Amino acid sequence: MKKKILIYTGNHHTSNDGILDYLNTLNSLFDDADYILVKSTQLIDLFIKNFHAVVVIEEFSKTINVSKTSLLLRKFKGKKILILTEFINEKNKTLNSFENILRNEYSFFLKFKKMINFLSKNSIMSFIMYVFSHSLNYIKNLRSFILQKIPGIFFRILLLLISILLLPFINLFKKPYKISKLIRLLAVKVRKTRFKGDNIWKNILRLGKTEKEFDQYREEIYMKTRYLGLINVINHFDIILTSHDNIFPEKILNKSISTERIYFSLKNDKIEIDKNTKIKLSFSGYLNKYRLDVLKLLCKDKNDFFNYNEIEEIIKFSKPRFIKKKYDGCNICSLHIKKSKEWPFSSPTRYINSINKNEIPLILDDFKDGESKLLTLKKICLKTSNWEEFKQEIDELNKRIKDYQILLNNNKQSIKNLIQKNV
Numbered sequence: 001m002k003k004k005i006l007i008y009t010g011n012h013h014t015s016n017d018g019i020l021d022y023l024n025t026l027n028s029l030f031d032d033a034d035y036i037l038v039k040s041t042q043l044i045d046l047f048i049k050n051f052h053a054v055v056v057i058e059e060f061s062k063t064i065n066v067s068k069t070s071l072l073l074r075k076f077k078g079k080k081i082l083i084l085t086e087f088i089n090e091k092n093k094t095l096n097s098f099e100n101i102l103r104n105e106y107s108f109f110l111k112f113k114k115m116i117n118f119l120s121k122n123s124i125m126s127f128i129m130y131v132f133s134h135s136l137n138y139i140k141n142l143r144s145f146i147l148q149k150i151p152g153i154f155f156r157i158l159l160l161l162i163s164i165l166l167l168p169f170i171n172l173f174k175k176p177y178k179i180s181k182l183i184r185l186l187a188v189k190v191r192k193t194r195f196k197g198d199n200i201w202k203n204i205l206r207l208g209k210t211e212k213e214f215d216q217y218r219e220e221i222y223m224k225t226r227y228l229g230l231i232n233v234i235n236h237f238d239i240i241l242t243s244h245d246n247i248f249p250e251k252i253l254n255k256s257i258s259t260e261r262i263y264f265s266l267k268n269d270k271i272e273i274d275k276n277t278k279i280k281l282s283f284s285g286y287l288n289k290y291r292l293d294v295l296k297l298l299c300k301d302k303n304d305f306f307n308y309n310e311i312e313e314i315i316k317f318s319k320p321r322f323i324k325k326k327y328d329g330c331n332i333c334s335l336h337i338k339k340s341k342e343w344p345f346s347s348p349t350r351y352i353n354s355i356n357k358n359e360i361p362l363i364l365d366d367f368k369d370g371e372s373k374l375l376t377l378k379k380i381c382l383k384t385s386n387w388e389e390f391k392q393e394i395d396e397l398n399k400r401i402k403d404y405q406i407l408l409n410n411n412k413q414s415i416k417n418l419i420q421k422n423v
Contacts, residue, residue: 002036003052010041011065019057021264021349028265029412043072053079060229064133066117071126073236082237087345090251095223113225117232245369246345260418263411264352270398271360275387277331278307284325291337292318305384333360351375374400
């Protein structure tokens with residue numbers, strides 16, 4: 001009889017866009033094994049159905065997720081598997097961010113968050129925190145419904161019902177238009193009060209900073225809260241899978257936990273190119289100042305072998321923003337630029353996504369991890385001047401993609417052995 005494994009996704013956005021690579025990899029990993037994978041947004045399903053193990057993809061920024069995970073994993077008798085997706089920066093007590101721009105800003109909030117998460121280690125306090133967080137979440141959703149939905153179409157329906165109920169009273173005064181005008185003025189007043197209240201609340205949360213000034217703090221605050229959540233739940237797990245060679249959880253563990261690297265599944269095993277079309281340089285992802293400067297430098301030193309049109313369109317506007325590519329196709333070379341000058345690590349998931357869309361991943365830095373060596377072209381390729389040279393580079397890349405497939409298959413077997421031993 002096949003064993004059932006729950007893949008819990010309730011701590012991520014309902015679209016699952018941010019974890020789609022992990023879900024695809026898990027499906028590929030267990031497609032021929034003696035397991036049935038069941039995806040669920042409800043961790044309580046562990047106790048409703050007979051599951052042998054649970055897989056949780058790390059994201060514990062919210063107190064409700066920390067308390068719920070701590071509470072339920074303590075009670076679950078099966079094996080608990082955690083997938084770590086971010087780099088652990090133990091020195092700055094955060095994930096991913098290596099610039100550490102926060103000084104004293106938000107120190108009280110982070111200390112309070114740390115204390116709340118720490119209390120969740122106790123099962124009774126964990127239950128109290130879960131109930132409290134769930135209640136706050138309910139109040140927040142109710143407030144959002146009242147302030148956002150009712151002033152719209154629901155508000156109009158409400159006014160219509162009130163008008164019908166008060167019609168005799170309105171006719172008594174023989175001035176219904178004045179009553180209607182008063183109701184409209186009331187609706188406008190409600191909207192203005194709501195917008196003013198929202199702006200005041202946002203200003204308090206940003207400590208008086210403008211939206212633009214707060215942008216530079218937003219990600220680091222988020223990553224620090226994720227780190228604080230992670231250190232309070234990580235020791236509940238029996239197996240840890242890491243998505244990069246440079247993710248080391250050992251320093252935040254209080255016990256010995258089996259740890260294994262997981263490689264992402266690859267659907268496309270060959271890059272196809274068309275000699276009749278120029279290679280288009282492309283970029284997608286968050287465009288910050290560093291990445292913008294890199295793209296500008298590339299455009300200053302053009303090579304006629306490549307098409308720079310898309311890059312030139314991007315650098316026309318310097319505003320930080322997310323660049324989303326709306327097409328797939330042939331002869332597209334996707335540029336993978338690190339997020340800052342000091343950023344030390346590669347982005348394997350981006351290489352995988354590019355290859356799966358028949359794009360050519362190109363990196364500008366000399367990263368040493370396996371995926372960077374096997375799945376990318378290097379900056380020197382931008383000096384290519386003819387098709388014979390470039391085709392040779394693509395042929396070599398396709399050979400390395402086959403080597404990655406061998407690495408991937410070996411990794412699948414290693415993880416299966418680890419899970420079979422424990423589940």
